[in-house]
Amino acid sequence: MKLLYFVLRLSLGVILLLQLSSCGYKPSAKYAREIIGTKISTSVVISSQDPENTVLIKDAVDSAIIGIFHASLSSRDRSDTHLNFSISKPTYTPLQYNDNGFVISYRATIMLKIQRQTKDMIKNYSELGTYDFAVVPNAVLTDQERFDAIRYSATKAISAFIARVSAEGSQQIGR
Numbered sequence: 097m098k099l100l101y102f103v104l105r106l107s108l109g110v111i112l113l114l115q116l117s118s119c120g121y122k123p124s125a126k127y128a129r130e131i132i133g134t135k136i137s138t139s140v141v142i143s144s145q146d147p148e149n150t151v152l153i154k155d156a157v158d159s160a161i162i163g164i165f166h167a168s169l170s171s172r173d174r175s176d177t178h179l180n181f182s183i184s185k186p187t188y189t190p191l192q193y194n195d196n197g198f199v200i201s202y203r204a205t206i207m208l209k210i211q212r213q214t215k216d217m218i219k220n221y222s223e224l225g226t227y228d229f230a231v232v233p234n235a236v237l238t239d240q241e242r243f244d245a246i247r248y249s250a251t252k253a254i255s256a257f258i259a260r261v262s263a264e265g266s267q268q269i270g271r
Contacts, residue, residue, distance in 0.1 A: 127265030128165055128258055132212075133176025136167045141182035152247045153183050153208070160254045180211040186246050188237065191228060198233035204245035208253035212261075221260060225253030 138161065140154045157179070161167055172178050184207035192201040203226055210221040227248040229241065 128262040129167065130265040130268065131177075131261050132165055132167065133214075134167050135170040135175045135177075136161050136165065137170055137172040137175035137178045139172075139178070139180050141180065143183060143185070148243070149183060149186065149246045152243060153181055153250050156247060156250045156254055157181055160251070160258065164255075164258055176214065178213040180213065182209045183207070183250065184209075186242075186249070188242075188245070194233050196233065199231065200233050201228060201230045202237070202245070203228050204242075204249045206246060206249045206253060208250060208257070210257055221257055223253040223256040223260070225249035225251070225256070227252065 138154070138157050140150050140157065142150045158169060161169060161179075186204055186206045189203045189205065190199040190201075191203050192199070194200045205224065205226050208223045208225060210223065212219045212221065225248075227245045229245055231237065231241065
């Protein structure tokens with residue numbers, strides 16, 4: 097009986113050690129850092145049609161770089177990678193109507209164009225960001241609703257860009 101108890105404890109110990117040992121998992125931010133680097137500079141092309149939204153995009157981009165890439169923002173001449181962003185004019189599509197025919201929810205859509213520049217190459221990306229939001233029936237979209245919709249849809253587009261760069265990094269490391 098003592099032998100069975102010893103073998104059982106030993107087996108559980110080995111299983112526990114195997115589970116706690118490295119399984120080879122790497123977070124996607126690590127793959128993205130392999131492509132982007134640790135020093136990143138950003139710029140946003142200011143839209144003459146919608147200059148207020150450009151500031152929102154710049155803030156969202158910088159937050160994503162610090163929060164997701166765990167990289168530092170630097171000047172263009174000291175950076176490993178320069179990211180240049182431009183945003184299309186946002187569109188608002190009605191999604192839902194109430195019984196009286198008034199719009200009660202919209203989908204904001206933006207197209208974010210991103211140019212990634214390193215010393216060796218330039219690569220272009222286009223990412224779509226959407227955000228669904230409700231409004232009061234028979235009301236005009238307020239500036240705050242519009243800004244929030246643009247910020248959230250830009251954040252989704254930036255997340256899609258990060259996922260794409262992470263996939264490129266995992267493919268490059270896997271070679």
